Amino acid sequence: MRMHRIGAAMAAFATFAVFTLATAGAALADTAVKFALDWKFEGPSAPYFVAIDKGYYKAEGLDVTVDTGPGSVAGIGRVAAGTYPLGFFDINSLVKFRDQNPDKAVKAVLMVYDRPPFAIVTVARTGIAKPKDLEGRILGAPAPDGAYAQWKAFVKENGIDAAKVTIENVGFPVREPMLANGDVDAITGFSFSSYFNLQLRGVKPEDIKVMLMADYGLVLYGNAIMVNPEFAAANPEVVARFVRATIKGMQDTVKDPDSAIDSVMKRNETADRATELARLKMAIRDNIATPWVMANGFGAVDPARLAASIDQIAVTYEFTNRPKPEDVFTAEYLPAAADRMLK
Missing domain, CATH: 3.40.190.10 (Periplasmic binding protein-like II)
Structure with a gap:
């Protein structure tokens, strides 16, 4: 009878131990x-x-x-x-x-x-060195692009005559290729994306000009x-x-x-x-x-x-x-x- 009670107690303890470990495991x-x-x-x-x-x-x-x-x-x-x-x-x-x-x-x-990576990116052959230089040029900008969404504010802060800038709606995959090929004069994009995408297209780093919008009035x-x-x-x-x-x-x-x-x-x-x-x-x-x-x-x-x-x-x-x-x-x-x- 005593052995039965010991066995039952051990079984109960084992069950409790398993439950405790499982609960602890769930908690942890x-x-x-x-x-x-x-x-x-x-x-x-x-x-x-x-x-x-x-x-x-x-x-x-x-x-x-x-x-x-x-x-x-x-x-x-x-x-x-x-x-x-x-x-x-x-x-x-x-x-x-x-x-x-x-x-x-x-x-x-x-x-x-x-500071956001919103940027206007261009290349040396265009001669674009500052925002006002975009006048009379073609800007390639995907319509849903986060950088292009800031265009009007960028225009206002830098006194650009927007009527003198031709906006061409381009797809994300062709944005940098079009700039590298001379189909557009500048593009909107994320600085650290467009910069390296242009290099993959054979543009030399020293020929890439990145104008961070944060450096030109955007807060x-x-x-x-x-x-x-x-x-x-x-x-x-x-x-x-x-x-x-x-x-x-x-x-x-x-x-x-x-x-x-x-x-x-x-x-x-x-x-x-x-x-x-x-x-x-x-x-x-x-x-x-x-x-x-x-x-x-x-x-x-x-x-x-x-x-x-x-x-x-x-x-x-x-x-x-x-x-x-x-x-x-x-x-x-x-x-x-x-x-x-x-x-």
Whole structure:
């Protein structure tokens, strides 16, 4: 009888132990998070892969999956729909999205491109050296291009007579080839995309002229990490942990891009390492590690500048339900400023 009681007790203990281990395992299981990029796995996507490879997301209890995206504009709808709880897209397009969809409270939670890569790109043979030189020329611009969306504001800031510029609607795949072949005199595009695409077309680096719109009067921000509102409401700590780990990936990438690019190449083996490293360094220099970021830390925005950027968007876009700065960006998920500085 006593042996029976011991056996029963041992069986009960074993059952309890299995239940405890299973419960602990469930509690310790990483939270799966799907994250969408704006484009392909290229140099500027290094921070997220660094955060994966160095275990920063894992340390925060997150199992992050990074997917390619359809562009810096189109992907916002995926975040709004919840297809992706988090994504990396253009905040200026988010301003317009919120105007058109005031009931879909998608917000940016971490600014990545303190200065946008929007640019006018040309080549030496055209003689175009400054914005006014575009008058009397042909500008190749894909209609849905994020850089072209800023054209009217760029015109206003630089006193360009827009009537003297011929705009040719070109497809994304033929934009750089048309410039290289002389079919257009300049194009709109992302600086670190068009610059290297032209080199692939045989244009020498010294013959490529990149006019960053941020250097010519535009105060706009660029791409930021955005979150689905329902996901954020249900999982505020997950969002904060994702932001914290991503900032660590950004810090490491800026400190050592030569090592960070390896995390990209592991996921895009057909890419050229030298090109992607140069692309990453260009994005760090022009868009990510700006003087303002170096002084204030990664991830935040200047509310006054964000408000001014919305005013500038109004030059090119007619608002119906104009959003406020706090409608499109929140700092509530950011860690303390000391943890966001380059270390």
